[in-house]
Amino acid sequence: MSEFEQAHQRFLDDHLTHRIGERKGRLLRGHKYAEKLLLQNVWWPLFGNFDDLHPEYEIYDWNRKSQFLDFAFLPPHGRFGVECDGFQSHIKDMDREGFSYSLNRDTFLTGMGWKMIHFSLDDVQHRPEVCRMLLQLVVGPHLLRSAPPPSLSPDEKEVIQLAIRLGRPIRPKDLIAQCGLNFRTARKQLHSLAAKDILRPIGRGTVVRQYELQPEAWQHLL
Known part of the structure; x- marks a missing residue:
């Protein structure tokens, strides 16, 4: 059977x-x-x-x-x-x-x-x-x-809060300046949030320099 x-x-x-x-x-x-x-x-x-x-x-x-x-x-x-x-x-x-x-x-x-x-x-x-x-x-x-919402680490939630405060697309150097991260860690966190559809990459071709919040991103802080 x-x-x-x-x-x-x-x-x-x-x-x-x-x-x-x-x-x-x-x-x-x-x-x-x-x-x-x-x-x-x-x-x-x-x-x-x-x-x-x-x-x-x-x-x-x-x-x-x-x-x-x-x-x-x-x-x-x-x-x-x-x-x-x-x-x-x-x-x-x-x-x-x-x-x-x-x-x-x-x-x-x-x-x-x-x-x-x-x-x-x-x-x-x-x-x-x-x-x-x-x-x-x-x-x-x-x-x-x-589908259940993706689980976020405290660091990822901090990135969302920073993006909300900035009121503009967020860049790796914003995390370096505001959170004291190195470039590799900053880029990794932004990539992770993009993979979870919380941030949307902005760039030309394969080059991504900044990310903007998706419309419902703030709900992940509740």
Whole structure:
């Protein structure tokens, strides 16, 4: 059994263990070929895990009518509904009332703070790289927000404070003059803060002579 197959089985077993009634029945009935293929071709190659992902997730519309999303992705920042739509079942066999309801449901969920992501079964089967690119485009910024802030040494925090006081781009010679550092240590600290995306290098080509604070740099002092 492949690593994906093992992880997928654990994923389903865990959710089945914690569900009862219709929610459990819906998972048993609804998580089939298309949903598994979406995980195998799109989700697993991109993330390598099923953290914060919930299959056959129950939501309610504006009339408190129960509906189920193929998947809900619920990281610390953001709520995403992920659907795999087959042409036959979702479009060709849909009547006008069903078509209107589908559009209104997505609009309602958008108003409630959800981001809805739809993939066609054809793309999941034959063009999964496009699906992965689009999925990453939508959820990537939210995952970056949920990443823990980098740890800073007292010396690095002192550099940030000095840059704030200067009110202009900071240079190695500022650290030499104000903090008593030698050039090598001053440059190393500035490089470290740039690598943590707290300072932005300014220069021409590969020559960097000064650094400016990123807009949210002050938050690292809290």
